[in-house]
Amino acid sequence: MTSFDHKFLIVSFDGLRPDLIDSVQTPNIARLQRLGATLAAQRTVYPSETRVAFPSLVTGATASRHGMVGNKYVDRLAMPQRYVDTADAVLLDRINRESSGMLMSAPTLGELLGRAGRSMAVLATNTPGTTRFFHHKAEQFGHIRLSGHFPEACTPADVLLEIEQRFGSLPPVPPQGEPDIEAQTLITSIFLDHLWPKHAPDVTVLSYGEPDTASHFNGTGGAKTRQAIAHCDAEFGRLLDWWEAEGRQAGVQIIALSDHGHITAHTRVSVIDSLKATGFVPDIAPGDGVDVVVVPGQVGALYLADRSVTQMIRLVEALVEEPWIGPIFTAARNEVEGIAPGSFASHLVFTDHIRAPDVYFAFRADDGVDEFGLVGGTFYDNPRRPGLGLHGGLHPKELASVGIVAGSAFRGGGHVSAIPSGICDIVPTILSLNGMAIPDSMTGRVLTEVIAGAADVELPMVGTPHVLETGLNSYRQRLQRTSVNRTIYLDGGWANSEAVSPAGASMERA
Template sequence: MRFLICSFDGLRPDLISPELTPNLCRLQSLGVTLANHRTVYPTETRSAFPSLVTGATTNRHGMVGNKYVDRSVSPPRYIDTSDAVLLRKLDLESGGKLMSAATLGEILASEARSLAVLATNTPGTTRFFHHKAEDVGHVRLSGHFREACTADALAEAEAGVGPLTPVPPNIEPDKAGQDWITSAFLEVVWPRYRPDVTILSYGEPDVTSHFHGTGAEATRGIIAHCDRQFGRVLDWWEAECRAEGVQIIAVSDHGHITGHTRASVIDSLRDGGFRPGIEPAPEVDVVVVPGQAGALYLAEPTEEQIARLVATITEQPWCGPVFTRTRNGIDGIAPGSLGNHLVFADHPRAPDVSFSFRADDGVDPFGLIGGTFYDNDRRAGLGVHGGLHPKELAAVGIVAGSAFSATAGSISAVPSGICDFVPTILYLLGIAQPDGGMTGRLLTELLADASKPEVRSEAFEARIGNFTQVLRRIQVGSTRYIESGLAEG
């Protein structure tokens, strides 16, 4: 039995349709759609994909955001995880502990099995899929970035399908990269290596959504293009490999909502008497990590300063749910905040205060639900993600193949998440999970003779002044998923 995971970065499940994505719909007809499938918090790519490959939430693997402040060194340093060379350096410096949970590639290598990665995401994201590929002799290929590729595989791929494609400008949808990785998989990696597990990651429609809008014509165009490339893979699977026991899993790492009102966190904090900056410096008393998932690191993170910081941001119209380290198992140490363990973000790298921008259920110009405040230099009306709106948390999940016994074309309403795929793959391969690392569950409802698990809901609330936030989660057996986090006041 072998597995192929096909990922579509930033694809909202409600954009799958017969007109736009006929091949993903074809996969749905051949398999099972996970209708209540979710990602992790923060809903950022380089938190979510580490969760995919570790089967664990952020608090276990330690990738607390696309960017974070590393306070394990003196002086603290700002880390941008899009940099594949930096990630390699950090892993070597830490004695192989870049991530604090074992990854799928490491686990497979320990069992003399293989993982191949082909991706058009950023160099750092591509490395995250299998950050030790060069150490264990596995394949990792980027459609654009040589520094993210393993050397031998790159040489073979370029000989077989041509040179790496140049990175297009952000305003231009990336078609050539998707074509290249699809061809490299079908013509080189599968015939040459036949990996036990392959991750084929299309880096779109994420970038196009950020620069054109989630429902824009350009975004719909690149979704359709990625679907056509996936159609080549699905044709191969149906003609050659379905009967050989290859299982297909289609995923996305998060959804998008639309930024409608620009805000400035730095200006708000400066008005509140802080000395903010975007990276550690002697004159900075609070680092505001750039991005749509709010991360604030204090130079002196006393309980008093954390409470002052929370009081300042909860007075702002842009402030959504707020989290600090826990006081009592529910509340955070600052009034008005919830404990960051409730969103599975309580890692040593976690910020002193994390927050989401305030989101709502407004309908954007493309007819899509979900709007939010945002903090970047782009115009309103573009796609963003990182927070706790249900449409940011919603992710694609479709499975097909002989291992999944549910009726073809069926829908599973049982809640599931991005952390659940690796535990399920390992179970089907007969490989034991590492002790204590994974938080995802075995998707028993998709397997033979499965009983439907018990599902329960829970909610947590915190207030300060006129600010109120509510976090909703859902529990399947002992596994918990985040449904939403919203604030008002």
């Protein structure tokens, strides 16, 4: 059995923007910042969606390696092709079994721990599919995975029965628009009163599904969203009290994070109507006569029936004329450009996987300020009213995510690191701190800059921000990336904007 020097409690706040953390709104998260180290330049991946980001967390890799290319995608390998909504835990389990365990095409932390004879547990109030993604092979290793709402995402059955006998039945999902309060309290209590005392897992993921859902229906700065944030922070305070009284002495390290940020919807559009007007026959799922599938959601994912270069060029030529279009990505023609003129190569945002759509795009975003004083606005395509929170694209506020570490393995005392870091870096750091090998599949790096004693070692080398540019006709798009050693982070992407590159940034035009 591999030695395990440190146990870890990973606590996630779904959709929490880092700039919403302060001593008034989130006193307990702010307390952790004072006790530990803050990753002030923490980023997520593209697409900045939950069920892309959390697979990136547990695999330590981008979508190009793990294959979860969106909250929803078209499975071209299925016969017939099928539309996959990854919120569905039962469907994910079926795909995993049908593919001989290859739901994700990279190993996860749960698998690596299980093979080493170590344990990982999951407590989550997200969708059932998200809960399964945290450790989709928990059954194989006899590990615990519990949902705050959905029995179909839970395992083993005897543990769920034990939990329900002690804590009561899993609560239903609250009415649409109401903050999800009860379940956040439940999973906190399960950890404190049952999971830790009885099992003391080597790694626990405790994922609060808020404030993401509240933001989608009330606005990122809305009263009900702030209620959800405050409640999750209070529940986190219970965890932090336990950690200071007991967990810290037991060698537990805390990592607090979020999977993405939010920006605000301001102008509703219809991608399907726009494509129809240019002569395409679009729909939201494959079918007879459909020449382009428009996957529903804030991430533009377009799957062509005819995948010829000619048809792809035609599709991109139609997109660049739309006022709502942001950055566009297709398979690579060279190191910068996609095969359709005007598009970037998809490998620049690490989405070049067999499951990826023929064309990715983000909606055009801007730095407008919403009614709550929050920066970041966007075009959008859903039936909800303007003013509500969204994510999935490349605006810096969507990519910005929470990152705080604390414990004996890390620098403390309120240390702040301005070195870019990302959600893919968490698992390599955990493995390194416990002397475990880091698989070649992982694209993240070890966060040496916040590890205790880092002041005595050479810090990572941070490169100059690199700006790439391409376009077609009057459409122009920019993508900015920053490297730390050999790891590359996404700073943001813009189209037809006046976004100014940082002083000293290198520019590459196609």
